[in-house]
Amino acid sequence: MKRGPTFARCIVVDDDPDILLSARLLLRDLFEEVAAFQSPDEALAAMHEGLPDVILLDANFGRGATNAAEGFHWLGEILKRDPEAVVVMITAHGGVQIAVEAMKRGATDFVSKPWSNERLLATVRTAAALRNSREAASTERKRAVAISAPVSGGETPLLGRSPSIARVFSLIERAAPTEANVLILGENGTGKELVARELHNHSRRADGVMVSVDLGAVAENLFESELFGHVKGAFTDARGDRIGRLQAADGGTLFLDEVGNLPLHLQPKLLTALEQRQVIPVGSNKPVSIDIRVIAATNLPPERLADESLFRQDLLFRLNTVEIELPPLRERREDILLLVDHFVALYSKKYGKPERALPNDVAMALEGYDWPGNVRALRHAAERAVILAGDEAFTVEDFSLSRTGAPRPSTPPSTTGGSDLNLERAERHMVEAALKKHAYNISLAAAELGLTRASLYRRMDKHGL
Incomplete structure (x- = not known):
């Protein structure tokens, strides 16, 4: 049974059409595509369409040229475009000195004309494997950086002495050592990610990684690739295998933030992976087993989660073995x-x-404020106060409470009539009204306001929400 190509793409650059034809016929079983060019300029342009696994580059192009000056020039141009490029130099018979110089300048290997087919195949196969191993190593380095980076607010501990936060601490203490999945509920800014970090740090998986995925920020068309990974060639721009977030969390904890924003039609795919404890990367038919503990968080209130038109109940049951509800700061x-x-x-x-x-007057004002953005808003207000305050004591104005809604009118100003025509205050009230209407669900509030999620976040920060 004939095996399919092992690698994706090879580029051959030589001014001799017979050499190009010979290389294409010889390498077609090794690569899905063998692109042949007589002009190095055309070969460089083709690199924009997709980086090749290997480039075979002739050392001399001009008639009678033997010093490989042109080949060295184009080798440099290729490496400028792609520093990780794997280039095999094609030299004239006996051009050992040229081959040595080419490798000093960044070529991976060389073959001599006229070549032995077996020698060329072995050289190119080894070079392509080197390119793949470089890409895999680069992917692992990026993965290591991604999973070892501290979560946002990671330097902030979960603080509080109130009875409501004491209950949260108690639930964390009891749930953390178990393997139970945990669902964290709470408004934006209440510290759901901090609770997830506490659960992980006090679990049996604390020595493993905690991988965080913001499901509200993952594009629908990239959902499967982001969570389950993909293999090389699975789709356009899939130039190498990629480990998905679920597989990256193997042996540790997977934190699914804003799980309530996951579109209904994608929820079954997540449920299947969690139930079967395995993922199938995009473009592959081979399942990969995963060993993860899942912690999920959402700002949707329980009654919205119970709505089958918004959230699958079988997925909810899978996620909320233990449920922790974070109280708002007010x-x-x-x-x-x-x-x-x-x-x-x-x-x-x-x-x-x-x-x-x-x-005392500042402390009373801070305690009396409703903090619609919760701990996140308080944190931003404290940072502004530290930056803007004078040298002696803080004032209420340092915390910008007057601009962020304290005191607030009982009803928002009319946008069609009314005496308050201040655009700043009107914008703030519209943003706050949309957030409250949708229980601080960023995606739904942004859609109602006709904004992107990023634009809404900027306005929330601007108005201390």
């Missing part, structure tokens, strides 16, 4: 000053600012 006001002190100390050290007093 429901644990006794923790506000503790958090303010922590963030003020953190940013004073970061920006080299002096310690400042927090007068």
Whole structure:
């Protein structure tokens, strides 16, 4: 039974059409595509269509040329375009010195004319395998960086002394040592990712990785590739095998953030992978086993999660063996000053600012504020205050509470009539109204406002939401 090509693409560059034809016939069983060019310029242009596994490059192009100057020039141009390019130089018979110089300049190997078919095949096969191993090593380096990077806010511990946050600590303590999947509920900014990190750090998998996936930010057409991985050639631009996030988390914890924003038609694919504990990379038919513990988080309230038109109940049952609900900051006001002190100390050290007093009137204003953006909004307010405050004591104005809705009118200003025509305040009220209407679901609020998720996040930060 004839085996299919082992590698994806080879480019051959030589001014002799007979050499090009010979190379194409010889290498066609080794590569899915063998592209032949008499002009090095055309070969460079073809690299934009897809980087090859191997480039066979003639050392001399001009009639009577023997010093390989042109070949060295084009070798340099190729390596400028792709520093990882694997180039095999084609030299005239006996051109050992040229071959040695070519390898000094970055060529991987060389073959001499007239070549032995067996020698050429062996050289090219080895060179292509080298390219693949380089790509695999690069992928692993990127994977290591991605999974070892601290999660956002990772330097911030989960703080609080209120009864509601004490219950959260208790649930973490009991659930962390188990293998149970955990679903974390809470508004944006309440610290769901911090809870996930605590669960991982106190689990039996703490020595493994915690891989985080923001499902609200993954494009639908890239969902399977991002989560399950793909093999080389599975689709356009799939130039090498890629490990998916589920496989990257093998032996550790997978944190599925904003799982409530996962489109309904993609939910069965995630459910199948979790139930079968295996993934099939895009373009492959070979399943890969995974050993992961799943922690998921969403800002959707329980009643929205119970809606079959939004979220599959079989997936919900798979995710919420243990459910932890984080209270909004307005429901644990006794923790506000503790958090303010922590963030003020953190940013004073970061920006080299002096310690400042927090007068009683400022403390009362901070405790009385509703903090619609929760801990995240408080953190941003503390950072601004540290940067903007004078040298002695903080003022209410340093925290920009007047601009962020304190005090707030009981009803938003009319956009069609009304006395308040200030655009800043009107924008803030519209953003806040959309967020509240959709229980701080960023995707739904952004759609209602006619904004992208990124644009909504910028406006939330601008208005302290």
